[in-house]
Amino acid sequence: MFKHKNSASIMDGGFANVYYDYPDMDEFISKFSQHLDAFNNVIPLEDDSIPVIFWQDPTIMSFFARHLNGELIELKSSYFSSKMNTKFFSDKFSLYDINYDPEHHIANPFDGDGYAREKHILPLIEDGKILTGMYDLRRASIYKRLPTGTSTRPYNKSSEIYPNYLYAKETGVSLNDLKRALFVLITSGGDFQDDGSISLPVQLGYLYEDGEMKGRVQELMLNNTIEKM
Structure with missing residues (x-):
């Protein structure tokens, strides 16, 4: 974090980086x-x-986390309800849910229901086409869908649909x-x-x-x- 010497703000900015060994x-x-x-x-x-x-803005990913909720899609309450299985985004855009990638400290092989899906990298949107919403075991059974291994279970509640880690594929443009x-x-x-x-x-x-x-x-x-x- 840093603060400009003439600033009245508590802070003015900061830097972040991820290292897997001691940085230089x-x-x-x-x-x-x-x-x-x-x-x-x-x-x-x-x-x-x-x-x-x-730079890793949570506001954007929170929109996908909410509107790719399978139950909201089925109830026609999601922005994507009428757009499933259509090419809605640019073909340069792909979005995945990742549940297991130890190299980047992602380790959720089982979701909150204890369900382990076959693929650690699940395409939700690929090449601009919206492929699927996210379903826990209960909603998958209700709506006759495949569970996606994307549920969390608080200690005092039943399971809730929530992504493991949403990742937008790089386009190759920097x-x-x-x-x-x-x-x-x-x-x-x-x-x-x-x-x-x-x-x-x-x-x-x-x-x-x-x-x-x-x-x-x-x-x-x-x-x-x-x-x-």
């Missing part, structure tokens, strides 16, 4: 010092439309490939509407041009729909 701190400092340099260079963003790269893009590091307070639209306040974002971090953008509001994102 000199490399870490060198890697993220560019963020501190760019933070001091505030750039007004005048583009009405610009590619946006998110910030270095985009001529101009916004990298969003911190967002808070945004939410999706039931029609798939979203308004997302950005507290900290950086402007990239030709793969180089140019500076920090002023706080702004992102508006889009889940389909176009």
Whole structure:
């Protein structure tokens, strides 16, 4: 975490990285010092439309976690209820539920019902086509669907449908490939509407041009729909 010396905020930003052995701190400092340099260079963003790269934003994945709930789909209460088995997204978009990947510290071979599915990587959306919702054993039996191994069981409740770990497949395009893009590091307070639209306040974002971090953008509001994102 860091705070600018002239800022009235409690904090102004932070860095995160995952290491599976002891990190080289000199490399870490060198890697993220560019963020501190760019933070001091505030750039007004005048583009009405610009590619946006998110840093693991939970707001977006929470929309899929809710609306790919099998029971909501069956009850016609999900945004995706009328879109199942259709190519709704770009063919570059695939979304998977992963329940077992020890290399990345994901280890849920059994779900809350004790069910172990055959595939550790379950396609929910593949090449833009919505394939399936998520079902625990009880809902799968009620709606004549296959269980997906995606339930959690609190100590004081019956099982609830919830993903293990949602993972969006890489497209092979990085910030270095985009001529101009916004990298969003911190967002808070945004939410999706039931029609798939979203308004997302950005507290900290950086402007990239030709793969180089140019500076920090002023706080702004992102508006889009889940389909176009």
